[in-house]
Amino acid sequence: MNPITTLNRDNITLSSLLYESLFILNEHLEAVPLLCASWYTEDNLTFTYQLLPEIAMHDGTFMTSDDVAYSLRQSMQRGRYVNRFNSISSISTDGELTVVITLDTPNARFNRLLDIPVIKHGTIDSRLPPGTGPYIFPHSESTRLLRFQQYRYFEDLPLLIIYLRACNDGDLTTLFDGGGLSLLWDDPAGAFTIRLNRPREPRDYSTTALQFIGFNANSPALRDADVRRAIGCSIERQFIVDNIMNVPVPNQTIPAPVAISPVFDLYDPQWAHRAYDPLVEMAALLERAGLKDYDDDSYLEMPDGFGGYQKFTLDFIVNIENAHKLAAAHRIAETLRYMGFDINVRELPWGNFMTALQEEKFDMYYGETLLGADFDLSPLLLPGNLNYGKTGNTFYKPLILEFLAARSAEEVSYAGEKLLDMITQNAPFIPILYKRHAIYTPMGVIANASPSQSGIFHNFHNWTIDTLMIN
Numbered sequence: 001m002n003p004i005t006t007l008n009r010d011n012i013t014l015s016s017l018l019y020e021s022l023f024i025l026n027e028h029l030e031a032v033p034l035l036c037a038s039w040y041t042e043d044n045l046t047f048t049y050q051l052l053p054e055i056a057m058h059d060g061t062f063m064t065s066d067d068v069a070y071s072l073r074q075s076m077q078r079g080r081y082v083n084r085f086n087s088i089s090s091i092s093t094d095g096e097l098t099v100v101i102t103l104d105t106p107n108a109r110f111n112r113l114l115d116i117p118v119i120k121h122g123t124i125d126s127r128l129p130p131g132t133g134p135y136i137f138p139h140s141e142s143t144r145l146l147r148f149q150q151y152r153y154f155e156d157l158p159l160l161i162i163y164l165r166a167c168n169d170g171d172l173t174t175l176f177d178g179g180g181l182s183l184l185w186d187d188p189a190g191a192f193t194i195r196l197n198r199p200r201e202p203r204d205y206s207t208t209a210l211q212f213i214g215f216n217a218n219s220p221a222l223r224d225a226d227v228r229r230a231i232g233c234s235i236e237r238q239f240i241v242d243n244i245m246n247v248p249v250p251n252q253t254i255p256a257p258v259a260i261s262p263v264f265d266l267y268d269p270q271w272a273h274r275a276y277d278p279l280v281e282m283a284a285l286l287e288r289a290g291l292k293d294y295d296d297d298s299y300l301e302m303p304d305g306f307g308g309y310q311k312f313t314l315d316f317i318v319n320i321e322n323a324h325k326l327a328a329a330h331r332i333a334e335t336l337r338y339m340g341f342d343i344n345v346r347e348l349p350w351g352n353f354m355t356a357l358q359e360e361k362f363d364m365y366y367g368e369t370l371l372g373a374d375f376d377l378s379p380l381l382l383p384g385n386l387n388y389g390k391t392g393n394t395f396y397k398p399l400i401l402e403f404l405a406a407r408s409a410e411e412v413s414y415a416g417e418k419l420l421d422m423i424t425q426n427a428p429f430i431p432i433l434y435k436r437h438a439i440y441t442p443m444g445v446i447a448n449a450s451p452s453q454s455g456i457f458h459n460f461h462n463w464t465i466d467t468l469m470i471n
Contacts (some may be wrong), residue, residue, distance in 0.1 A: 001014070001015065001016070001125070001127060001128045001130075001137075002069065002079075002120065002126060002127060002128070002129055003015040003018070003019045003117035003119065003126070003131070004074055004075050004078070004079040004080070004116070004124065005078055005079040005080075005124065005383055006079070006080070006235065007079075007080055008116060009187075010185075011046060011189070012080070013166075013185045013239060014096060015117060015135055015161055015455070016133070016454070016455025016456060016457040016458060017134060017135045017144075017145060017162065017457045017460065018131050018132050018133040018136065018137075019118065019131035019132065019133045019163060020034050020035050020060075020109075020115035020117070020118060020131065020132045020286040021034055021035065021114060021115045021117055021118060021454065022034060022035050022036045022049060022051075022115075022116070022118070022364070023036060023111050023112070023114045023115055023454075024115050024446055024452065024454040024455060024458050025112065025373055025452045025453050025454040026450070026452055027117055027205050027206060027265060027450065028208055028263065028265050028316055029112065029208065029261075029264065029265070029373045029452075030112070031109075031111035031112045031114065031115075031263055032371070035051060035052055035055060035063070035068070035118060035132065036050070036051060036052070036114075037050045037052045037053075037228050038049060038050045039111065040409075041459075043106060043322075044103075044106035044107055044108045044110065044407070044408055045100045045102060045103050045106050045224075046100065046103075046406060047097075047100070047102075047103075048094075048098065048100050049068075049098065049099045049100075049101070049111060050097060050098055051063065051064075051068060051097040051098070051099065052097075053097060054150070055132050056132065056152070057120055057130045057131065058120075058131055058132075058133075058136050059120060059130040059147060060108075060131035060150075060347060061120070061126045061130075061184070061321045062390070063118065063132055064093075064121075065093035065095065065097055065098055065099045066095060066121045067095070067118055067120055067182035068099050068118050068119045068428040069093050069099055070119075070121040070122070070124075071093055071103070071117065071118045071119050071309060072085070072088075072099075072114075072116055074119075075116050076088065076233075078124075078390075081116055081334075081346055082143075083379065084113055084116075084372055085111075085113065085247075086373055086378075087103045087105055087107060087346055088101060088102070088103060089102050089103060089104045090102045090105075094189075094363070096383070097343050099414075102183065102253050102433070103209050105123045105405070105471040106401075106404065106405035107376075107404045107405065108405060108406060108407045109282065109373070109374035109375075109404065110374065112372065112373035112374050113372050113373065113374060115373075115453075115454035115455075117131060117190070118131060118132060119131055119390055121462045124381065125134065127140065128140055130150075132148065133151075134148055134151045134153065134154075134157055134457075134460055134461060135147060135157075135162060135248070136147055136148045137250050140263070141163065143163065143164050144161050144162065144163050144164060145161065145162040145164065145292070146160070146306050147159070147160055147161075150422070155460040155462065156462070157254075157461050158460070158461075158463050158464060158465040159465060159467070162392065165180075168309070169192045170180070170189075170195075171195060172184060172194055173197070175197055176198055176200075176440070177196060177197050177198040179198075179442075181440065182442060182445065183222065183439060183441050183446075184196075184439065184441075185248075185437070185439050185456055186439070186440060187395060187435070188252035188433050188436070188437070188438055189211075189245050189253055189322075189324045190251050190324075191319075191320065191321045191322040193306070193323065194440075195248070195260065196358050196440060198442065199442070199443040200441060200442060201440070201441050201442070201446070202249075202438050202439070202440055202443075203438060203440075203441075203445055203449055203451055204251050204252070204436045204437070204438045205435065205436060205437055205438070205452050205453065205456075206261070206263040206434070207263060207311050207370070207381050207435050207453045208223030208261065208370055208371040208372065208373055208375070208434070208439055208455070209251075209369070209370050209371075209434065209435040210217065210256065210259070210261070210368065210369055210370075210431060210432075210433075210435075211256075211325070211328075211366070211367070211368045211370060211431075211432045211433050211434075211435065212256075212259075212367050212368065212380070212429045212430055212431050212432055213231070213232075213235070213332070213361070213364055213365070213366060213367070213397055213429060213430040213432065213456065214365045214367045214388060214389050214392070215364055215389045215391050215427070215428070215429065216362055216363050216364070216379075216388075216389040216391075217389050217390045217428075218360065218389075218390060219314075219363040219389075220302070220310075220312060221302055221312040221314060221363065222314075222363055222364070224289045224375050225425065225426045225427050226285040226286070226288050227285070227286070227288040227289050227291065228391075228426075228427035228428075228430070229281075229285050229288070229424070229425075229427040230281075230282045230285040230286050230339075231336065231341075231364075231430065232281065232427055232430040233278040233281050233282035233285070234278075234282060234332070234335050234336055234339055234430060235332060235335075235430055236311070236331065236332075236335060237255035237256065237257065237432055237433060238255050238293075239331070239432055240255075240328045240331060240332075240432060240433065241253050241254065241255050244324060244327045244328050244331065245324050245328065245433060247402050251436060251438060252435065252438070253433045253434065253435050254433060254434050254436070255385075255432075255433055256431040256432060256433050256434050257271075257272035257431070258271045258272050258345050258423075258424075258431060259380070259420060259421045259423055259429075259431045260375050260416060260420065261375070261434040264375055266389065266412040266413075268409075268413040268416060268417070270314065270385045270413070270417070271416055271417060278334070279468050284301065288327065289302075290302060290303040291340075292309075293340060293457050294309040295309070296338065298391055299311070299340055300340040300341060300342075301344040302346045303310055303410050305459075308345065311342070312342065313342045313343065313344055313365070314336070314341055314342065314343040314344070314363045314364055315334075315344055315346055315361075315362050315363045316329060316332075316333055316343055316344065316345050316346065316363065316366075316370075317345075317346045317347075317348055317353060317356050317357075317362045317364070317365045317366070318345060318346070318347060318348070318353070318365070318366040319347075319348060319349070319353045319366070320347040320348055320353075321348055321349065321350055325366050325368075326347060328366065328432070329345050330345055331466070332366075332441070333345045343347060343364075346352050348364075349359070357388040358388065360388065360389065362389075365388070365389075368430070368435075369386060369390045373453070375403075376400065376404060377396075377400060377423075378396075378397075378400055380392070380396065380428065380429050381393070381396040381423070381428060382396060382397060382400075391428035391429065392428060395422075396419070396423075396428075399415070399418055399419040399422055400419060402415040402418070402419070403415040403418075403419050405414055431448075436453075439456050442469065444466065444469055445466050445469045446463060446464065446465050446466075447464040448462050448463050448464050449463050450462075
């Protein structure tokens with residue numbers, strides 16, 4: 001249950017009942033203060049955070065700046081947040097309730113990254129470190145959560161006890177439909193599809209989970225950016241969203257015509273404006289790259305550099321465990337075949353899929369990554385752990401830094417346009433869609449729930465729960 005080191009999806013979901021953070025993301029992926037009383041910066045390089053006073057922790061102490069600084073430092077070294085804070089140069093404290101964070105480069109939206117759970121100083125190796133959340137395990141083997149009596153909104157919490165039960169994914173539908181489960185978290189576009197029969201209320205929320213097509217820059221057919229751009233022109237995002245990802249559950253994904261989500265509060269619709277036909281553009285790009293059907297076999301060939309041509313087949317890999325991604329990959333391949341590409345979809349189990357990526361044994365892959373809420377695209381654009389196909393390049397860095405440093409809507413629009421235009425020109429990857437997640441509860445049971453990517457139990461003290469209607 002350690003909220004920093006755990007990689008278990010169910011434990012991550014549950015952790016927002018046990019732990020809190022400086023900020024939390026709302027439904028628009030904006031930062032809302034939680035444990036932070038106030039904050040200040042002049043240059044978006046040095047941030048000073050004043051903490052709420054007398055916040056009780058589960059071990060009976062009050063939270064201090066040492067606990068917050070410790071949690072942030074540990075999150076930089078291990079666990080699920082390890083790649084989030086590459087821009088931090090120092091974290092220090094100034095008294096019991098002040099934390100100072102200094103960055104290497106300005107980031108006007110840095111607060112959106114601070115939904116990191118706060119744990120007690122020195123407890124990173126604990127299975128269940130003390131936090132400040134509204135509920136607590138009475139002991140480490142307990143299957144229930146109890147209200148934390150020192151929680152600042154103790155009297156407002158809607159439940160005395162929350163019961164937990166272990167079950168297989170396959171049991172979820174039966175338990176929910178039968179009344180044995182009263183709240184269910186779901187990634188509707190995930191590997192496991194939940195089909196519920198009981199009348200229910202879904203509450204969707206936006207995420208920064210981007211699905212995209214990645215390329216191998218060392219593939220002979222894909223070295224030319226024009227070919228990668230042409231493939232991008234063929235992607236039917238709206239069809240994939242409407243007919244694959246959002247079936248049978250609506251609103252679970254939104255098209256991503258550019259790499260930054262349309263949900264981003266400073267999103268400029270002009271970034272995605274296209275004044276030309278993508279199919280016409282695709283034909284022009286392929287012609288410029290020299291790809292033609294030289295031998296009239298209905299497939300494109302590429303010049304060999306000696307006056308002849310060379311056949312090629314694109315190896316497109318996808319994880320077989322996710323039916324949505326599998327169907328989307330086949331639809332993309334079908335469209336590309338219609339456009340003249342000889343392409344093979346290779347369906348791989350997760351372990352084999354990751355091995356193929358790490359060994360660069362692919363031409364294209366169907367990928368997914370959870371970006372930071374500041375929409376720093378560095379993981380996909382710069383050399384690093386996620387740059388499997390070596391399409392990343394350091395020339396993106398100044399554009400990324402300018403975008404992150406932009407403050408006003410006008411500055412963000414201008415910097416975003418330059419960055420996205422460069423991505424369009426070089427096509428290191430092709431964005432497809434952004435995912436949404438959901439919680440399901442029985443009809444009429446819960447009011448005022450406001451789940452977000454930071455935690456589905458955010459502001460749990462404001463929830464209204466009719467316990468008589470749960471079953």
